[in-house]
Amino acid sequence: MSKMDISSILQGGYAHPLSRKWQAKRQLTKAMFMYPIFITDDPDASVEIPSLPGQRRWGVNKLEGFLRPLVEKGLESVILFGVPLTCVKDGRGTPADDVNGPVILAIKKLRSLFPSLYIATDVCLCEYTDHGHCGVLHEDGTINTEPSVDRIAEVAVNYARAGAHCVAPSDMMDGRIKAIKRGLIDAGFGNKVTLMSYSAKFASALYGPFRDAAGSAPSFGDRKCYQLPPTAKGLARRAIQRDAAEGADIIMVKPSLPYLDIIADAAELTPDHPIACYQVSGEFAMIHAGAKAGVYDLKTMAFETTESLVRAGATLILSYFTPDFLEWLWRRAFAFTSTAMADLRLQTLIAITTILLLGTSYSALYGTYLDTSNALLTHLPHPLAKTHYFASKSNPLNVYFIKKAWGWTSLVFIFSYLTSPAQMRTRQRLYKYLFLTGVWIVFTSWFFGPALLDRVAVYSGGECVYQLPDGQVQTAPVEVCYAKSAISPQTHEHLFREAAPQSFIGLPEGWRTVPRIRRGHDLSGHVFLLTMATLFLADQLRASFKFKAWWNGLHMWAVASNIVLISIWLLGTYTTSVYFHSPFEKFTGYLLGVASFVLSQLPFFSQSSPRQTTSRPQQADGRE
Numbered sequence: 001m002s003k004m005d006i007s008s009i010l011q012g013g014y015a016h017p018l019s020r021k022w023q024a025k026r027q028l029t030k031a032m033f034m035y036p037i038f039i040t041d042d043p044d045a046s047v048e049i050p051s052l053p054g055q056r057r058w059g060v061n062k063l064e065g066f067l068r069p070l071v072e073k074g075l076e077s078v079i080l081f082g083v084p085l086t087c088v089k090d091g092r093g094t095p096a097d098d099v100n101g102p103v104i105l106a107i108k109k110l111r112s113l114f115p116s117l118y119i120a121t122d123v124c125l126c127e128y129t130d131h132g133h134c135g136v137l138h139e140d141g142t143i144n145t146e147p148s149v150d151r152i153a154e155v156a157v158n159y160a161r162a163g164a165h166c167v168a169p170s171d172m173m174d175g176r177i178k179a180i181k182r183g184l185i186d187a188g189f190g191n192k193v194t195l196m197s198y199s200a201k202f203a204s205a206l207y208g209p210f211r212d213a214a215g216s217a218p219s220f221g222d223r224k225c226y227q228l229p230p231t232a233k234g235l236a237r238r239a240i241q242r243d244a245a246e247g248a249d250i251i252m253v254k255p256s257l258p259y260l261d262i263i264a265d266a267a268e269l270t271p272d273h274p275i276a277c278y279q280v281s282g283e284f285a286m287i288h289a290g291a292k293a294g295v296y297d298l299k300t301m302a303f304e305t306t307e308s309l310v311r312a313g314a315t316l317i318l319s320y321f322t323p324d325f326l327e328w329l330w331r332r333a334f335a336f337t338s339t340a341m342a343d344l345r346l347q348t349l350i351a352i353t354t355i356l357l358l359g360t361s362y363s364a365l366y367g368t369y370l371d372t373s374n375a376l377l378t379h380l381p382h383p384l385a386k387t388h389y390f391a392s393k394s395n396p397l398n399v400y401f402i403k404k405a406w407g408w409t410s411l412v413f414i415f416s417y418l419t420s421p422a423q424m425r426t427r428q429r430l431y432k433y434l435f436l437t438g439v440w441i442v443f444t445s446w447f448f449g450p451a452l453l454d455r456v457a458v459y460s461g462g463e464c465v466y467q468l469p470d471g472q473v474q475t476a477p478v479e480v481c482y483a484k485s486a487i488s489p490q491t492h493e494h495l496f497r498e499a500a501p502q503s504f505i506g507l508p509e510g511w512r513t514v515p516r517i518r519r520g521h522d523l524s525g526h527v528f529l530l531t532m533a534t535l536f537l538a539d540q541l542r543a544s545f546k547f548k549a550w551w552n553g554l555h556m557w558a559v560a561s562n563i564v565l566i567s568i569w570l571l572g573t574y575t576t577s578v579y580f581h582s583p584f585e586k587f588t589g590y591l592l593g594v595a596s597f598v599l600s601q602l603p604f605f606s607q608s609s610p611r612q613t614t615s616r617p618q619q620a621d622g623r624e
């Protein structure tokens, strides 16, 4: 027996990647992320912010192009920061709520562009005052609290009027939460707009890149008389409780990582409020800089820091990493759904194979199929056409659907492609479709001359034949068949005169016929096409389900029409297999269809699926 004590052993509880996941009380989700965005007053601006990797100052006109892909990826909320570059700043921050200023214009624009996007606005005066401080000042440069609070409340209400879902004062003036709440209620927004208070906002060295980006550094002094001293746990706790009592709906701690204890305090002091934290510009820049210096892997560190925030008690994270997390968290989900859906293709293959086998066995047992290689039968209606609905070649399923199978398939594909979420509209997906369309053209209608299927029939012993009204079967050169058009004594005088002079004489006025290739191997073009189309559609469906979270209303219809078409093709496959072609011809059609689809699944055509790092369950150092 081992000398180990039972109480010593913990590792068994987290040996597996899944059991490690269970150690978290709460998992990161996309909804936890709120994305800070800088909006400037040049409507067409898209200017890189050097100290914030990947972040830009945006003009109102650029917001759609910038945010649409993110919204489609699951972005649910943003917080707006105004960066006025051309306005005239003054002592009270007049431009803050200018109706033609960037923030108010952006709120309105985003509300109309993205009805489901939650829009918060930072409320502060520092970007708009000539002195760069967050409030209104006395002569001596100290904060004049009352007018500051009045002005902040006025700005907040104006943002609410413009359509903001949430106002978030970051100014740190005493009493502004109460004033803003009052203002919101009096203006009729009490029950409509959320008040998120930057309650425990510390005078941090980590706002540097933000102040560069927003041009909001104070022109003299610092913010230590209103932002909290970094050592002040007690003040932070008092500020949190005060703001909750004054009517804040969400309590924020800022910056985040150096203040995990404050986040935990907030979660304990105001357990009935959502707790937000702001992973500020300096933290973001620091994580990037460390990764660039080779200290750690960027993504690993981004996860470790944000997961720490959640562990400390945060329910909402304001972070410049938001777009990255939309991608990273999507990949996690993708890793799961792709295995869940991996077999839709296989299931469809099994379905169509089974249907073909059943139909073909039935046709062989009961002799229901039309042997199209018998030239004497070709032009007659199917012997069962009267009694068996689908034996008639003129049944609607055949005429309107099967004969136009690739057209319908293309239609559904295009509908589905165009309504797909952005990340699904890949070029590879188009290539796949174009490749199979190429296969369809080559085999059924053209191959540097006659269609390949016709050539196969000729090479395997087929002849071009036609039948005269008296029942006689005549042979013509194969070229006549390749032309695929009707012949008559008028169009092919030579042919008729040589081959059948006697019947040529007695032919009725206006008689014509389409010659066909018979006796060769008449590979079933329908089975080929239906097999290929069904597998292709199933593959499309599989892609759709992978991105289910991003479907819009139209794409739901695309998915529905895809499913309906697959069902029609399966029914068509069944009727074809019961009534037409010999078993061997159906088999070769099926093989050709499957082979074409398999080729379309080569890596060249498939979207490069995200790399996955799977950790071995037991590594010597116990880390992933």
Ligand SMILES: NCc1[nH]cc(CCC(=O)O)c1CC(=O)O
Pocket (backbone or CB within 6 Å): 122, 124, 126, 134, 170, 171, 206, 207, 208, 209, 210, 211, 216, 279, 280, 281, 282
């Ligand atoms: N008062 C404005 C404000 N709102 C958010 C930040 C910082 C955000 C960041 O660094 O990402 C600042 C700067 C400051 O207080 O100096």
